[in-house]
Amino acid sequence: MSTLPVGLSRDLSAKRVMRATVGGQDLVVWRATNGEISAWDNRCPHRGMALSHGFVRGNTLACLYHGWHYNGAGTCTYIPAHPDLDPPATIRTNRFSVVEQDGVIWVRTDGEAQAPDLPGGLEPLRVFIVAASADQVQCGAAQVPYEGQMADAGAVLHFGAVSVMLLLSPLGDGRTQVTTLASAGLTVAQRSALSRWCEATRRHVEAQQEEAA
Ligand code: FES
Structure with a gap:
């Protein structure tokens, strides 16, 4: 781990x-x-x-x-x-x-913790939980537009000048905790819109799982 x-x-x-x-x-x-x-x-x-x-x-x-x-x-x-x-x-x-x-x-839980080096210019946005695996969340997130714009797929999702990174932690019960980082210095309105994007991502990924079941 x-x-x-x-x-x-x-x-x-x-x-x-x-x-x-x-x-x-x-x-x-x-x-x-x-x-x-x-x-x-x-x-x-x-x-x-x-x-x-x-x-x-x-x-x-x-x-x-x-x-x-x-x-x-x-x-x-x-x-x-x-x-x-x-x-x-x-x-x-x-x-x-x-x-x-x-x-x-x-x-x-099984050794000395060492946080990874993350890309610069990002800051914490919010945490949410999705009933899907980490891979399913990563794939599904790239399919959800932010403010009508699709992201380039990758470890960091770029919606024009706004970037988002999802840190994925499997909870061990089929769900994944998503710690979201976003571009530093966003306006309150942009952060609110990104928070709604997180919710849309959760709904999209969970709907994909229900369809596949
Ligand atoms: S002090 Fe008794 S259970 Fe914790």
């Missing part, structure tokens, strides 16, 4: 927690008060509660169920039922490598 995008940095401000999926792996991704980001198996080492239901306390993530706290290293630091106990270092979450680059959060 390579390094894949799971969300946008702007959607995960300090003290926020989000759930993500990459290649079938359920993840909790959270940002501590100090800005440090972590990506873990979405499962509390205690009784298996989804840690994405938890909340940030300072630079730790607290599980919603019994309130155990885990620091950025994934180590349990506090057990409310035993406040004087120094938790054993063996109580720790299953951590994954995570990096942020180009406003995107990237995770790798």
Whole structure:
């Protein structure tokens, strides 16, 4: 499994927690008060509660169920039922490598995350999910016009002066999460139009899958 995008940095401000999926792996991704980001198996080492239901306390993530706290290293630091106990270092979450680059959060579940070098001049637009494979999304997107204009097919879709790049993350259940980058400096109207293009792309690709079924 390579390094894949799971969300946008702007959607995960300090003290926020989000759930993500990459290649079938359920993840909790959270940002501590100090800005440090972590990506873990979405499962509390205690009784298996989804840690994405938890909340940030300072630079730790607290599980919603019994309130155990885990620091950025994934180590349990506090057990409310035993406040004087120094938790054993063996109580720790299953951590994954995570990096942020180009406003995107990237995770790798089987090694060190390394975000790819992306073309310059692009910035995050939005994230959406399509019930189709990554290849089907890439092919289908090139068939959807933006403002009446068709794109040149390629890794980056060029609609005249407006460019769009789709970063595709298979979710492991036949769906694909699409992280969309677009030309930097677009007007609000252009970004809104591109957001509608994303929706049109989703409908087009999913309609193709229904026809083929
Ligand atoms: S299940 Fe998380 S603290 Fe008990």
